Amino acid sequence: MAESxxxxxxxxxxxxxxxxxxxxxxxxxxxxxxxxLWELAARRRWIDPFITSSPSRIFRTLTNLHASGDLFRxxxxxxxxxxxxxxxxxxAGTAIAVLLWWFPTLSRVLQPYLVVLNSLPKxxxxxxxxxxIGAGPAAIIAMTLAISLxxxxxxxxxxxxxxxxxxxxxxxxLGAGRGQTLFKLVMPANAxxxxxxxxxxxxxxxxxxxxxxxxxxxxxxxxxxxxGSQVFKMxxxxxxxxxxxxxxxxxxxxxxxxxxxxxxxxxxxx
Amino acid sequence: xxxxxxxxxxxxxxxxxxxxxxxxISFSIEEGEFISIVxxxxxxxxxxxxxxxxxxxxxxxxxxVDGEKSRGVNPKIGYMPQKDELFxxxxxxxxxxxxxxxxxxxxQEHQAFVRRLLARYGLAQFMDCVxxxxxxxxxxxxxxxxxLATGPRILLLxxxxxxxxxxxxxxxxxxxxxxxxxxxxxxxxxxHDISEAVSMSDRVAVLSARPGKLKCIQDLSELHAxxxxxxxxxxxxxxxxxxxxxxxxxxx
Numbered sequence: 001m002a003e004s005x006x007x008x009x010x011x012x013x014x015x016x017x018x019x020x021x022x023x024x025x026x027x028x029x030x031x032x033x034x035x036x037l038w039e040l041a042a043r044r045r046w047i048d049p050f051i052t053s054s055p056s057r058i059f060r061t062l063t064n065l066h067a068s069g070d071l072f073r074x075x076x077x078x079x080x081x082x083x084x085x086x087x088x089x090x091x092a093g094t095a096i097a098v099l100l101w102w103f104p105t106l107s108r109v110l111q112p113y114l115v116v117l118n119s120l121p122k123x124x125x126x127x128x129x130x131x132x133i134g135a136g137p138a139a140i141i142a143m144t145l146a147i148s149l150x151x152x153x154x155x156x157x158x159x160x161x162x163x164x165x166x167x168x169x170x171x172x173x174l175g176a177g178r179g180q181t182l183f184k185l186v187m188p189a190n191a192x193x194x195x196x197x198x199x200x201x202x203x204x205x206x207x208x209x210x211x212x213x214x215x216x217x218x219x220x221x222x223x224x225x226x227x228g229s230q231v232f233k234m235x236x237x238x239x240x241x242x243x244x245x246x247x248x249x250x251x252x253x254x255x256x257x258x259x260x261x262x263x264x265x266x267x268x269x270x
Numbered sequence: 271x272x273x274x275x276x277x278x279x280x281x282x283x284x285x286x287x288x289x290x291x292x293x294x295i296s297f298s299i300e301e302g303e304f305i306s307i308v309x310x311x312x313x314x315x316x317x318x319x320x321x322x323x324x325x326x327x328x329x330x331x332x333x334x335v336d337g338e339k340s341r342g343v344n345p346k347i348g349y350m351p352q353k354d355e356l357f358x359x360x361x362x363x364x365x366x367x368x369x370x371x372x373x374x375x376x377x378q379e380h381q382a383f384v385r386r387l388l389a390r391y392g393l394a395q396f397m398d399c400v401x402x403x404x405x406x407x408x409x410x411x412x413x414x415x416x417x418l419a420t421g422p423r424i425l426l427l428x429x430x431x432x433x434x435x436x437x438x439x440x441x442x443x444x445x446x447x448x449x450x451x452x453x454x455x456x457x458x459x460x461x462h463d464i465s466e467a468v469s470m471s472d473r474v475a476v477l478s479a480r481p482g483k484l485k486c487i488q489d490l491s492e493l494h495a496x497x498x499x500x501x502x503x504x505x506x507x508x509x510x511x512x513x514x515x516x517x518x519x520x521x522x
Binding site: 171172180184 | 323324325343345347348349351352353355357359368369371372373420
């Protein structure tokens with residue numbers, strides 16, 4: 001790597017760097033113009049800020065929320081519910097996928113039911129959870145679990161089935177039982193599958209949490225949005241959406257970073 | 271006789287019907303012998319190896335190992351697959367000791383044995399590498415050491431060189447042959463490559479097209495003392511090659 005670069009290589013690297021900077025610049029300009037245009041339109045009364053809100057009003061709302069201590073309370077409630085939801089969804093989904101892999105007949109029996117449940121819009125079950133579990137965080141977590149569970153089962157189970165049959169045979173000839181094959185081959189071969197399931201579940205959990213909070217809660221971002229729209233405080237609704245955007249992105253990026261770190265650590269992940 | 275194959279027959283059942291894979295195969299293998307099984311593709315030679323390995327059950331017939339009827343996977347038998355099947359998330363050391371882990375034999379004595387094997391066959395300095403850092407030939411040697419680690423007396427080799435390019439295949443075949451001889455193992459090699467069979471084995475069993483029947487067994491004991499490379503230069507190499515070739519031709 002230390003040798004001097006050829007002129008062609010240097011030119012290539014330079015043009016690559018320039019293109020990257022250019023794209024980043026355009027992205028910032030795009031965001032800034034949308035915010036500015038929105039603010040300008042609201043101030044000039046081209047649009048009614050009572051309905052559309054405006055960046056400055058959103059900012060003021062956020063500051064007030066923070067001053068009253070509500071911001072982190074609501075944010076915290078939603079984040080905890082989301083994390084609980086995707087952690088439970090991933091763990092329970094994986095456990096069920098292991099059962100299906102262990103007992104192929106069970107998987108054959110359950111196949112049509114999984115397909116049907118997978119196509120059911122899980123949000124329709126919300127009211128049922130509320131009646132069964134009661135209006136509270138437990139019902140919201142049940143909601144997120146319902147959304148992420150079936151997808152996780154199917155994805156992880158398919159990952160298990162995709163393990164190279166040659167390697168399965170190798171484990172058999174080494175005298176491995178089903179448990180050893182699971183822990184020494186099938187699980188590690190699916191490290192990437194677990195990570196992608198977690199990534200998908202983070203997104204699905206947010207859907208479940210917001211849906212659940214719409215229905216029952218007295219706290220959380222979903223509650224703020226519903227409350228804001230009911231009392232026609234569009235500033236509050238918009239501010240919460242912005243907050244949600246930041247929280248969901250941060251969580252997704254966190255998982256993506258975790259994935260990167262694990263891949264680096266483990267090296268040759270499948 | 272370390273392995274006896276008696277009247278082995280295999281029929282695969284499927285919703286569309288039956289497929290006969292093997293028909294009345296009988297022969298036996300002596301301790302320390304290197305035997306190859308050749309035949310046209312789809313003749314069931316890999317099936318026969320799977321049956322000896324205990325991965326599949328024969329429809330009829332028995333396999334005896336050391337005079338004992340074989341039931342399922344047998345620790346006296348080591349199996350070397352077509353591809354090296356090294357696990358990419360494990361280091362070379364963790365790969366070659368996989369069998370010891372499975373048998374719960376990760377004690378000092380067994381670990382020292384595997385270390386000696388790695389050192390003897392030029393892989394000691396790659397212990398902490400991951401498989402992708404090794405060449406195809408080195409990976410195949412690791413696969414053999416993984417098989418030898420649990421101390422089997424019989425090695426089953428299922429076209430272990432077919433995934434390698436020609437150049438590498440010749441040198442790896444030489445390495446594997448030498449290792450098997452040095453460790454004093456009995457070996458059963460399945461291959462579709464006649465020259466590979468002639469260059470490595472003491473006897474060659476020729477199977478017919480499906481359902482595979484044993485056509486003949488060619489004796490090559492004259493070449494026993496020679497390495498695969500030397501054998502390829504031997505005056506009788508082509509005669510043996512042609513004899514087996516003709517037998518296969520007759521199978522159609």
